[in-house]
Amino acid sequence: MEKQSGKFEAIAAAAKSLFWKHGIRRVSIEEICHDAGVSKMTCYKYFSNKTAIAKYLIEEMFESGIKAYKEIYHSDISYEEKVKKMLDLKMSNAHEMSQELLDDIYKNQDEELSETIETIKKRMIGIYLDDIREAQKIGEIRNDVKPEFMLYFLNNLTEMLTDQRLVSIYSNPQQMISEVMTFFFYGIMPRKNGEK
Amino acid sequence: MEKQSGKFEAIAAAAKSLFWKHGIRRVSIEEICHDAGVSKMTCYKYFSNKTAIAKYLIEEMFESGIKAYKEIYHSDISYEEKVKKMLDLKMSNAHEMSQELLDDIYKNQDEELSETIETIKKRMIGIYLDDIREAQKIGEIRNDVKPEFMLYFLNNLTEMLTDQRLVSIYSNPQQMISEVMTFFFYGIMPRKNGEK
DNA sequence: TATATAAATACAAATAACGTATATTTCATA
């Protein structure tokens, strides 16, 4: 069997560009084919329909996200450094999948797609919670706070980091992340002597 | 007759937001009505169809552009200052109408809309050329260069000013405009003594 | 209460998108 001469990738790239800009509903298969420089028949060789393309793209996106997370989590740096790196990552990927696109998917009640997203989300939450519990066990973070609350709070943080009202307070995003993280790790109490 | 309770404006605003983001083709009238919080019947009270809404918005946009230009041109400042103000204006309005939206209009061969745009464009070019000729007449700019070439070159300048490759060379846009303008007014030759 | 105005609903007609079948073209290989 011959190696795919990049047509699959061309379709995926064209679809991603269009979906991410306009949502799924507004984009037609013929449009994707045109942008990919591929005929409709070729498109149907690889994907059974539009939803299948979107599903593939969304799964790919989440997979690469999980992979990036895993790499950070299992790297040999302090827990604080890990959280910092994750927040950096989240920020740079903020527009990876726009809220608009998600709304589009849910609003149009495409059950297959929303189920796909829900499934992956659950998987990611499971991974995150396990990792938090592990970190509690080995004493990297305090264990008198529910992992679920930490996760909720972390999600809240990432939202804050893309909120223009917060961003505009700081002269650069690194300073913002650093300050927010300090608050997350140490709270509002002034540091005691001996504390890092 | 009662004053329109902002429904016309609501429709125009919703349509503009959608058109400017997704182009005209991808947006339906029902969508506009929904976003405007107005029923379809009310929409048809004010506009006969989707093209009519787009036409109104495009004309309004060009009109306000011409108005802003006129204000600058007839203000009591030096010609150099005028050009600078115009370039500032052009830059801040760079995304007023995206190339994508224009492509959408031309690609879909909506004759009415493209004619509307062409008509307005011609009017604007006429105004610009007249003003350049007048400036030549009263000696504000040299008269051994065709007005048409100056206009062409000015258009080219505004395109350059939104080109990221150029923008990234300068630490701020004002410096860029100033340098580009100096080149436009005085060319590459070093200034002679006595020249401003 | 009467009257005007907008919203909601329903609908036929037009348009666009879908997915498939078939004919044509391309192009590498025998």
Add this chain to the structure above:
DNA sequence: TATGAAATATACGTTATTTGTATTTATATA
């Protein structure tokens, strides 16, 4: 050059969406 696999272009019936209008229902105002 002839052959065959694979992509493209074309055509087509089917379904879904959009359009523009008509009719009914709600809402506010004088």
